[in-house]
Amino acid sequence: MATFNLKINNKKHTVEADADTPLLWVLRDHIDLVGTKYGCGIGQCGACTVHVDGNAMRSCLLPVSQAEDMSITTIEGLSEDGNHPVQQAWKEIDVPQCGYCQSGQIMTASAFLNQNSNPTNSEIRDAMHGNICRCASYNSIEKAVKVAADKIS
Amino acid sequence: MNLSKQQTFSRRSFLKTSALASGGMLISFNLFTACKSDVKPPVDISQLNFNDFNAFIKISDEGKVTIFSPNPEIGQGVKTSMPMLIAEELDVPWEDVYVQQAVLDTENYTRQLAGGSQSIRLGWEPLRQTGATAKQMLVNAAAAKWGISPSECKASQGIITNPKGETLGYGDVVKEAALLDVPGEVTLKDPKDFTIVGKNTSNVDIDKIITGKPLFGLDYKEEGMVYASVLRPPAFGQILESFDDTAARALSGVIDVIVIGEKARIHLEGEKKNWTAQLSKSDKVVVIAKTTWDAIKGKKAIKAVWKNDSELESTESHDKILLDLLNGEKFDTRRKDGNVKKAFANADKILERVYESPFLPHNCMEPMNFFANITPEKVHLVGPIQSPEDAAKVVSDMLDRKLEDIHIEMTRIGGGFGRRLYGDFIYETAEIANKIKKPVKMVSTREDDMTTGIYRPAIKYKIAASIKDGKLTGYHLKEAAVNINMYGLIPNFFPAAALENYQVDTANYKSNITTGAWRAPYTNFLASAEQSFFDELAELLEVDRVQMHLDLLENVKSNPEPNIEYSPERLQGVIKLVVDKSNWGKTGPDVYQGFSVYYCHNTHVAEVADITMENGNPVIKKVTCAVDCGIVVNPLGALNQVRGGIIDGIGHSMYGELTFNNGVPQSNNFNSFQLIRMGQTPPEIDVHFVENDIAPTGLGEPTLPPVGAAVANAIYKATGKRLTKQPYINNMDLEKVVG
Ligand code: FES
């Protein structure tokens, strides 16, 4: 067990955990931020996606010991009231089915649009390819990313 | 059944109203006795004995409406669409409605189940009657206030108006309404007057989902809760012999290591064994820890020794056994029309094909998990489950507790697909909580989830058709399945009654691998097999593929047969619609189209897949889908369901496969099991609903079964290769891409 200082959603948190604990479980079990989801634990599904210094990262692959001194944003901190353009687009298109994968989808999409606010269809498809949606809401996700891009640019 | 004309119902017996101490009115009703799957609408409400209530509408003094939605939400949208039916007849603005998931009423529990795409079909009348009754009581209360007859009042959008133009809001009369008798008769709206049903309505949990609020079972927490990870046998056919937990106990986050299995065996070996109890009888080692990660680590540190208890089965042996069954003589005949034997003996041509499908895991995005806290007073269970009633019965039996003590709360469910009809994970969690006497959350890892599943079993079909003088004279379908054969209605699906000589036979092999329902059970592959077969048959007969179906359905119409499940008119309707909308046969030379049509879960569906060849690989560009599911309650949700079913069907028929070697599942996570992703999803899925006034049927499943054949038939046109074995990718000389 060791102590780690984390900066999550612009707030400082101190947690006691084993150094190898993935950030995912620190967020969920230690800090009660359960919007970040567990899907596979091996970087294959994207359900656990968060922003680390603005980049989309798989929190299941990031040990807490390496997450210190980084600025971490989770779905809970993406916007004040769910009013980030990507969240709004998700709502407009009514993307979610079961909804479980969607915070990961939103975090991937928002980091991607930050870097490329005017993407082509195939760029969107490539960017979202790493996020599995078992309910297969892919067509709606694709559309929502386009709507969000319009809102941003 | 046509509901275009107004109908009246008596519902005195299934509604109860009460005034709330906090102000407002509570309408309690029982939905589920009326909604048993063997009850065909219209339900005769007066015949039902309702003395218990499991669903509620609350109307506050301000006129705000809270609807407690009773059916588990697994992503099929019933948490939105079922309250829409109530709100429609209650006649309130949808914006004033708040929807909450109801708790399983354990004292007088009744049907609460999400499965078989039945929620909307069975809830259609009772839910609307409930809303209409509540509205009538509010109108009666307002009329009494004004001293006029209720028939002189009008109510709409939460406001009651009298002939003078004076108005009262619902909230103004709830106190009085709560004290009135439940009216014996109410009139339902004419579908053309609907203002909520048929309108696009967003998922009621949308705001919580997009902001990451706790909603799912895995998100549920209680003070003092510990985490549990269960070590189950690595191979089907094995049981625990011994284990060493020294290393696990040495970990700082591990609280305890226990063994469970005894209580499960009490139930498995007892007289009350329930169909949802698909559990290994082995002892299991459980690590109790402070966090999920501690529990997972602790489990990895357990050194267990397993021994063989029954045969360790492999895919190779399954393949051989099932093919032997198909080629053998031991069948149960499930339907027999005319004389197939004779038709085949007299045939000038016979087409015979074998179609094969693998085991499949459900791979719900949210892995299996449950919360339990067991005290002398109460068994408190919280989590994602599709069959809470059965779960309560099993827990009561295995722990020897009164049914009234069992209290199940349902969370939003991160995917069901049939998996969460089975309660193995609840039964384990209950046994753990019973032992440790602490609130506990059992969490399966993805690996646990995929390797200790309740799988779709491998099934093979042999289909044969006899041809005489260029005409189809007989059809013989044989099924060889692992564990359980097709359910009773399937032999009455198309092409039953379309041919004079028709026979369906089934045989099975009992395996120790746990199997169960998987989105559109049986039909999820049977449709691929039959609709691929018809494609080949049409080619052999040199007739148009679509016309052949229309003609066969014409036969059914001219020899009406009460013993069929589908409607030939409605099947013809979706065929014509899909032909029109897909430009069937009229696309350019580079687009290859495949056709498929199917009926299941009371819904009729036809699909056309368009593919092109890119660098020698087939790419699915578009799927056009025509659906007849009666009235579409929520078009937005319906579209999601239809698209989801189609993509799921493409994904699993193209890529999905779980093999076994000596009882061990050979895939355990998404790096070794291919799920369809964005890049493989057709960019366009064009959906058309048949417009009619027929009572609605479900959409969670029926669009999945036909799509496999639509794709296979299109690939045949493009490549000349007939695909008969799923996953198709294995037979296409293509690389299997994972990730
Ligand atoms: S849980 Fe991290 S990628 Fe799947």
Ligand code: FES
């Ligand atoms: S919405 Fe269910 S997994 Fe994506």
